[in-house]
Amino acid sequence: xxxxxxxxxxVQEIIAALKDKPGALLPILHGVQNALGYxxxxxxxxxxxALNLSRAEVHGVISFYHYFRDTxxxxxxxxxxxxxxxxxxGGRQLEEHVKSKLGIDxxxxxxxxxxxxxxxxxLGNCACSPAxxxxxxxxxxxxxxxxDATITNPEASA
Amino acid sequence: xxxxxxVPCDSSAASLGANRVAAAIxxxxxxxxxxxxxxxxxxxxxxxxxxxxxxxxxKGRVAYGPVQPNDVSGLFDADxxxxxxxxxxxxxTEELDYFKKQQRLTFARIGKTDPANLTxxxxxxxxxxxxxxLAMTQEQIVQAVTDSGLRGRGGAAxxxxxxxxxxxxTASLQKYIICNADEGDSGTFxxxxxxxxxxxxxxxxxxxxxxxVDATQGYIYLRIEYPxxxxxxxxxxxxxxxxxxxxxxxxxxxxxxHLEVRQGAGAYVCGEETSLMESLEGKRGxxxxxxxxxxxxxxxxxxxxxxxxxxxxxxxxxxxxxxDYYRDFGMGRSxxxxxxxxxxxxxxxxLVELGFGLTLRELLYDFGGGSASGRPIRAVQVGGPLxxxxxxxxxxxxxxxxxxxxxxxxxxxxxxVVFDDTVNMAEMARYSMEFCKEESCGKCTPCRIGSxxxxxxxxxxxxxxxxxKNIPLLRDLCDTLLNGSLCALGGMTPYPVLSxxxxxxxxxxxxxxATAA
Numbered sequence: 029x030x031x032x033x034x035x036x037x038x039v040q041e042i043i044a045a046l047k048d049k050p051g052a053l054l055p056i057l058h059g060v061q062n063a064l065g066y067x068x069x070x071x072x073x074x075x076x077x078a079l080n081l082s083r084a085e086v087h088g089v090i091s092f093y094h095y096f097r098d099t100x101x102x103x104x105x106x107x108x109x110x111x112x113x114x115x116x117x118g119g120r121q122l123e124e125h126v127k128s129k130l131g132i133d134x135x136x137x138x139x140x141x142x143x144x145x146x147x148x149x150x151l152g153n154c155a156c157s158p159a160x161x162x163x164x165x166x167x168x169x170x171x172x173x174x175x176d177a178t179i180t181n182p183e184a185s186a
Numbered sequence: 187x188x189x190x191x192x193v194p195c196d197s198s199a200a201s202l203g204a205n206r207v208a209a210a211i212x213x214x215x216x217x218x219x220x221x222x223x224x225x226x227x228x229x230x231x232x233x234x235x236x237x238x239x240x241x242x243x244x245k246g247r248v249a250y251g252p253v254q255p256n257d258v259s260g261l262f263d264a265d266x267x268x269x270x271x272x273x274x275x276x277x278x279t280e281e282l283d284y285f286k287k288q289q290r291l292t293f294a295r296i297g298k299t300d301p302a303n304l305t306x307x308x309x310x311x312x313x314x315x316x317x318x319x320l321a322m323t324q325e326q327i328v329q330a331v332t333d334s335g336l337r338g339r340g341g342a343a344x345x346x347x348x349x350x351x352x353x354x355x356t357a358s359l360q361k362y363i364i365c366n367a368d369e370g371d372s373g374t375f376x377x378x379x380x381x382x383x384x385x386x387x388x389x390x391x392x393x394x395x396x397x398x399v400d401a402t403q404g405y406i407y408l409r410i411e412y413p414x415x416x417x418x419x420x421x422x423x424x425x426x427x428x429x430x431x432x433x434x435x436x437x438x439x440x441x442x443x444h445l446e447v448r449q450g451a452g453a454y455v456c457g458e459e460t461s462l463m464e465s466l467e468g469k470r471g472x473x474x475x476x477x478x479x480x481x482x483x484x485x486x487x488x489x490x491x492x493x494x495x496x497x498x499x500x501x502x503x504x505x506x507x508x509x510d511y512y513r514d515f516g517m518g519r520s521x522x523x524x525x526x527x528x529x530x531x532x533x534x535x536x537l538v539e540l541g542f543g544l545t546l547r548e549l550l551y552d553f554g555g556g557s558a559s560g561r562p563i564r565a566v567q568v569g570g571p572l573x574x575x576x577x578x579x580x581x582x583x584x585x586x587x588x589x590x591x592x593x594x595x596x597x598x599x600x601x602x603v604v605f606d607d608t609v610n611m612a613e614m615a616r617y618s619m620e621f622c623k624e625e626s627c628g629k630c631t632p633c634r635i636g637s638x639x640x641x642x643x644x645x646x647x648x649x650x651x652x653x654x655k656n657i658p659l660l661r662d663l664c665d666t667l668l669n670g671s672l673c674a675l676g677g678m679t680p681y682p683v684l685s686x687x688x689x690x691x692x693x694x695x696x697x698x699x700a701t702a703a
Contacts, residue, residue, distance in 0.1 A: 054448065055448065089469060
């Protein structure tokens, strides 16, 4: 099976499992992004047809929510908190360090495809600011040094 | 007999290494042939001590913290499993001043029990509220909530009983209970602590709400940034179904309540209840016009209760001990307790649940111990990104909805973010505008365009351009946002911006304290 054919069958399975839920679009989009890392444009027509929506409506929902992405992410996505509590503990300086260390800005992916960087507005880890999230792991009291150590060896500091 | 050791599974504790500590303890105990029963509890909410390891003893639970994996073998050497003394010894957990001085009603079990264990929940007063509710009429349930004086803990502080009564009195074949778990305010984490540390209390609260207003379906709208809470809630919901606490014929009563967790997708505005319902319906999270009120025409056009996690998690204790019991805590028209969250630049960050009425100063210094950096506290933002910045001269304000309103501030969801004297308040005001611009749903013009113009005006002010024109322009823009926005996002962004300008004009290049508010 071709790669896009394979992707399509994954998406069809997710649609079939979730389409009868009330308000099924977000659960389906989450399902697709969980499986593929993003929501490919070529799968939007299938989702739209299954829910009796227009392609524009599905696209509109994807583009509304910060979390949904229409391009493949890097191998790991770093969500760096920009909110007030983290700013009060040096978050702005950390943000500068992270961007220069990775050589990218927010919403970008490193050239080697290892990391994507996304801003997040609060991880609920405000008692341990500044905070970031990589995959499902949350990291607290992040410093420039601990950031460097974490991206070198994420398991050791989770 | 094996020794019970507690290591929190709370994601903030995990962010400081609790999972690695738990693994190290298991490994070391096996190596030394010591039988232990490792419980992953919620957090006690004393985050400067996390990872906080506790050992059960005859005298109570003995605490050690903050523990790192490389401390573990030393703890075993010091016989910590027998309560032995070590450099990280803290004594009995519940005798720690920070914890002992609290009035924990909603958070009674959090940090004590195993969040995944239904038996533990029931043995610690769980499901007593539901038991009472099952023997009451719907009017009696709603009356108990009204009597408690509980007001919405999400931030708007609307009386919960009145909301429920409206839904109860609106006839419909299908009604819904929505738990707003889109806790997006910076400086807040009490909802997360409840969901990770005591999920059954939320399930019980929602079930009682369903019984009270005749709703058979509930949704927890959970932010995507809380993946651990998602797993804990789903596991607890499955357990509750198996044990007959959810589903059809709850505990043989013939009553039905179904519950499902739905994930948001990183939109702050979806914490606004009408935007949240649009999102649950599978749409862009655009704010709806009100009226109609959600209580009359809410999710899928049906009568809907939308309550915050803390509001719903406070319902079981109210139904267990009575509305009067809860109402006897607090001051003025702010009844019951508020779980305050101390965050940002503070020495002892954490969760403090107390009856309303404590002053900010007591919270910041007696509990919080001052700033983490050791520098003077210059400003605190209370109530999230849409809350006002307060200067030291207002630290004697008691935590009370009306007292805060009187100084043009909000209690909100009870988050307090502390800044020391290195903060630049003009930069913070710019950030507030930028945040509004990022998160605006785009439906109303003041919020959508006003926030963009606000960032530009703040850039001019920060660069010292045309201050005599730009300061009045900023005030004028804030006036438009305040009075012309559809929801609190645009409508309250002026709170942090104007409070920063009014209390810290020197950061804006203005010499005199402005008199305009």
